[in-house]
Amino acid sequence: MLDERKAAILRAVVECHIRTAQPVSSAYVAQLGELSVSPATVRNEMAVLEQEGYLFQPHSSAGRVPTDKGYRFFVDSLSGPTPLGSDQAELVRMFFDRTHGELERTLSETSSLLSRLTDYAAVVVAPSAPDPARVRSLQLVQLSPHLCLVVAVLANGAVERRSLESMADMTEAQVERAAAVAASFLVGSTVDRTGRPAPTGDPYADSLAQAAVDGLRELSAEDNQAPVFVGGAARMAAAFEAVTTIRTVLGILEQQFVLVSLLKDVLDRGLTVAIGAEHGLVQLAECSVVVAPYEVDGQRAGTVGVLGPTRMHYDQALAAVAVVSKKLGRVLSDGEPVRPGSRDDDRQRSAG
Amino acid sequence: MLDERKAAILRAVVECHIRTAQPVSSAYVAQLGELSVSPATVRNEMAVLEQEGYLFQPHSSAGRVPTDKGYRFFVDSLSGPTPLGSDQAELVRMFFDRTHGELERTLSETSSLLSRLTDYAAVVVAPSAPDPARVRSLQLVQLSPHLCLVVAVLANGAVERRSLESMADMTEAQVERAAAVAASFLVGSTVDRTGRPAPTGDPYADSLAQAAVDGLRELSAEDNQAPVFVGGAARMAAAFEAVTTIRTVLGILEQQFVLVSLLKDVLDRGLTVAIGAEHGLVQLAECSVVVAPYEVDGQRAGTVGVLGPTRMHYDQALAAVAVVSKKLGRVLSDGEPVRPGSRDDDRQRSAG
DNA sequence: GTCTGGCACTCAAGGTTACCGAGTGCCAGC
DNA sequence: GCTGGCACTCGGTAACCTTGAGTGCCAGAC
Structure with a gap:
């Protein structure tokens, strides 16, 4: 598509603009000396590059x-992964050497690490939640004439609780009936089960049971969205x-x-880097995203990413995201962060 | 200190400036009609207020x-706590009705809530960590000539792990000896114990043991700092x-x-509001902080706070912080978020 | 045909000047 | 002690000019 000279000029412009955030002149590119031509020639090439939409x-x-x-x-023509700088590799090593067991905290601190490495904002998406657990018991507790509480105990020991309010007064009997049908609908199933509990004959109790079931489902839907750091x-x-x-x-x-x-979008489209308008978010038109999934026990579990201005240091961001995603996956996989001598350990890289 | 008229003028200026972020003119205050005087009079008073350092x-x-x-x-003369607006009270109620058991998440979402309520940044400090657990076992595992791992198991089941690196090669015997003295120093005690393990006679093993002990202490110090949301x-x-x-x-x-x-500083000085330079942080000279501690099971546990510009809506911020701290403490205390009919429940307030 | 030096042209940035008007301070009179 | 009146101040805006970085184009050299 682009002959070698145009490509070189384009690369020079991109590199300079990333550094300086200023428009790049033909004189600068010429004076760079990489290709020995005059500014005028560069100008002509630049005009073409502009016509073709690169500049x-x-x-x-x-x-x-x-x-x-x-x-x-520019990104596509980057020559393979750049290694991390040695102080950065050191940072990564130190960080993963001292990770502790707490998942949330590890993820949160990983996002800080990635941000420090790149000097941009970093995003870490937690490993996707396991399938919802089954409901073991469900109760409705009346607290006042207008208010009652649904309490569900799940097979994994979690307790979900949600209050229900109603305009009309409810009787004890109604609450009991509602609890019975709601329980027989959900117990043994998962909270995300859709549908209606069996009718009781009392429309008020029915709506109460429905509200209980719906409320729990909503709650679990909220709970299940993977937390982001x-x-x-x-x-x-x-x-x-x-x-x-x-x-x-x-x-x-x-x-x-x-x-x-x-992040999901970008990954689903098979990309590692999404530049400016490439991802759909108009509000982030001036930003680029660099992402990588990480694998826990061989399974794609979550995502790490970096968000920076379109004029970001792509090579560094790519390197940081790659290393961090790999290391994070490993730490989460078996809890043993350090395996000296393993082929892809970055200690070797930074030493070599 | 200030006669009633000056106080009224000062209040008017503060209120107007909070709304508009603009300098307030004498004409505006006069035209307000609250005190029927001419702009000229207001000007004279304002000049005095400026001399005395209020304006x-x-x-x-x-x-x-x-x-x-x-x-x-202005803040000191606020007439007691303003009630929350009714939609805001509604927000609070809904939020605390559906809190779930997960501590970290509750705290994190509480900070979002408080921020939404006030439209400023919100800070929630987690309940202070319990006293550090005792060490049950401590091991040193050599991974390579230069690298070994300290692994400590605590009484509460937590595992602390930290890697140690050294310039010189270490022998198996040295690592063993170091492990022995480090273990006898820490096991049965808490990780934050300061001092030196017993000397082994081998200076290298000694320094290794010391590094292990120090490393664990550092780690626990980091772990123990209350997380902030x-x-x-x-x-x-x-x-x-x-x-x-x-x-x-x-x-x-x-x-x-x-x-x-x-936040701790502000609270320790017995304040609820710290304005501009009142807290020591020069970088936050243009900010004010509104804080409140919350109690879990009757004990002061953590803090919630709001950070906004000095020209913040103090009344609203105070109200929001007060309600949220109270409710948060209650939710964390016994897991029972709703107690209808209790005297200070804000449902009553918003209904009345 | 391709590159280059030269040259006219463009246009943002920065500086100068002038003007406006919101707001003050002060004073004399009520 | 309050008020209307008035001169004064000074930030903000607009109009204008100048500067210089950078371009586009062209004619001539290679």
Whole structure:
């Protein structure tokens, strides 16, 4: 598609813009000396690159800035994985050497680590929840004329509880009847079972039973969404100049659901890097995402990712995400973080 | 200290500035009609208030802005706790009705709740950790000539693990000896025990044992720092205009340790509200903090707080923090979130 | 045909000036 | 002690100019 010279110019523009955040001039690229041509020649090539959509000129007397397409070319032409810097490898090693058993905390701290490594915001999605447990017992407890509590005990020992409120007064008998049908509907099944409990003949008791079943299902749906850990969100404030951009990006970072589906989306499309508008989120049009799944006991379990400006250091981000996802998976797999001498241990890499 | 008219003017200025973020003019205060005087009179009073340090004039042809001292007067003169707005009370009620047993998640979601209630960033400090458990066994496992692993099993079943690296090669015998003295030093005691294991006669083994003991202590120190949950950090980006302010504030919000000591500090000084420079953190000079401890089973356990700009809606923040801390303590105390009819239940308040 | 030096052109950024008006301080009179 | 009046201050905005980085294009060299 692009001849070697155009490619070199494009790479130079991207690299420079990543470093400086400024439009890149033809003079800069020429003076770089990599290809010995004059600025004028570079200008001509740049004009072509712009026509083909790789570059963009903020205004007619400015240098060029890469478009998403330009970044995409750059990322695709990255020559395999760059190794992590040695201090960064050291950080990773130290971190995983001292991980403790607590899952949530490990994940949360992993997100901080990844953020420190890359200087962007990092996202870690927890291993997907196991299938919902079966319901072992279900009770309705009346607390006041208008209020009662559904309490479900699950096979795995968890207790789900939810209050139900009603406009009309309820009688003890109604609550009992509702509890009976709701229990026979759910006990032995999982909380996410849909449908209606058997009718009792009393419409009020029926609606109560239904509310209990629905309430528990809602609750479990909320519980089951994989928790997300975001680290270094503040670094996004440093990555952008415009206040409004900072605001929208930070806003997104707090919407866990959006984040999860963003990462899932990117992975599902078989990508490792999503640049600017490539992922669907308009609010993150100025951002890129680098993701990698991690495997626990050989199974794809969760995702780690980095969110940064489109002009991010892709090579470093890719390296960090790769190493962290691999190590995290290993730590979560068998609890034994250090296996010196194993072929892909990054200690070797950083030493070599 | 301040006669009633000055106080009224000061209050008017604070209230207006909280709403508009703009300097407040004498004309505005006069036109408010609360005290029927002319702008000129208000001006004279304002000049006095400025001399006494309650107000500040950004420049000579601008209105007045409250100083920290002005806000302090305002907060101190707030007439008792304002009740929560009814939709907010509803939010709180719904939230605590459906809390589940998971501590970390409850705390994290509580911080989101508090942030939604106030529209500022919210901080929830977890109940302080129980005393460290005793060590039941301690082992040193050599993994390579330069590397070994300390593994300690605690009485509560937790396993602490930490890798130790050394420049010089170590022999099996040295590791054994070090393990022996380290174990006899720590087993039966708690990991935070300071001091030195008994000397073995081999300086290298001694230093290894010491490293093991120190490493575990460090680890436990890290583990024991109460986790903090920050919600709605992004809202701080909306609260300030200046990018640099946003950056510093967000930076602080990610330093959990700083946050914890900030809240602790404020509480220790017997305050509920710390305005601007009143807390020691220069980086947060443009922020105020509203805090409240919460009690679990009658014991002060943790803290909830709100961080906002000095021009925050103190009444709402105070109300939200008070209600949330009370409810949170109750939920964590006995797992029974709803006690209809109890005297201070906010359902009554919002209904009345 | 391709590259290059030269040159006119463009346009954002920064500085200067002028003006406006919100808001003050002060004073004289009620 | 309060108030209306008035001169004064000074930030903000707009208009204008200048500067210079960078481009596009062209004619000539290779």
